[in-house]
Amino acid sequence: MKPNIGLSEKNLKSITGVLSSVLSDAVVLYTKTRKFHWNVSGNSFMELHKLFEKQYKILEEAIDEIAERINKLGTKTPGTMQEFLQMTSLKESPGNYPSQEEMIDELLKDHEAVIIQLRKYIKDCDEKYGDIGTSDFLTDLIKEHETIAWTLRRYLQ
Numbered sequence: 001m002k003p004n005i006g007l008s009e010k011n012l013k014s015i016t017g018v019l020s021s022v023l024s025d026a027v028v029l030y031t032k033t034r035k036f037h038w039n040v041s042g043n044s045f046m047e048l049h050k051l052f053e054k055q056y057k058i059l060e061e062a063i064d065e066i067a068e069r070i071n072k073l074g075t076k077t078p079g080t081m082q083e084f085l086q087m088t089s090l091k092e093s094p095g096n097y098p099s100q101e102e103m104i105d106e107l108l109k110d111h112e113a114v115i116i117q118l119r120k121y122i123k124d125c126d127e128k129y130g131d132i133g134t135s136d137f138l139t140d141l142i143k144e145h146e147t148i149a150w151t152l153r154r155y156l157q
């Protein structure tokens with residue numbers, strides 16, 4: 001049954017499309033952060049091992065919230081790696097194990113790319129699709145990414 005919440009079917013489709021891309025980016029970033037948690041080595045091993053764990057746990061919670069919001073808007077939530085990899089704008093590097101500094105740099109760049117994308121989505125959801133709820137939801141999400149990006153950036157300055 002479609003939700004009757006003052007959003008047209010066309011707009012609901014666009015919004016859940018936006019949220020599915022956001023979900024896919026979060027899943028890829030979560031997986032990458034876990035990979036780095038498992039494989040980091042060097043003089044900051046334990047600190048970064050713990051930092052990455054903290055960050056993937058934040059992403060894990062975000063993933064669940066994004067996924068459930070798609071469902072709240074009346075659409076099935078994508079849940080296969082195949083779909084996530086099709087919809088994400090982030091890149092994975094199979095078989096590549098960067099240095100601790102390169103890991104931080106790569107995660108930072110991904111978070112910054114997500115932030116830039118979210119900024120557009122927040123505007124679109126409000127102004128183009130009239131969905132203040134999703135716009136507000138993504139505004140909370142962008143702040144989480146900004147905090148993680150800030151933490152990562154501090155290691156590189």
Ligand SMILES: [Fe+2]
Nearest residue numbers: 037038049053
């Ligand atoms: Fe672990």
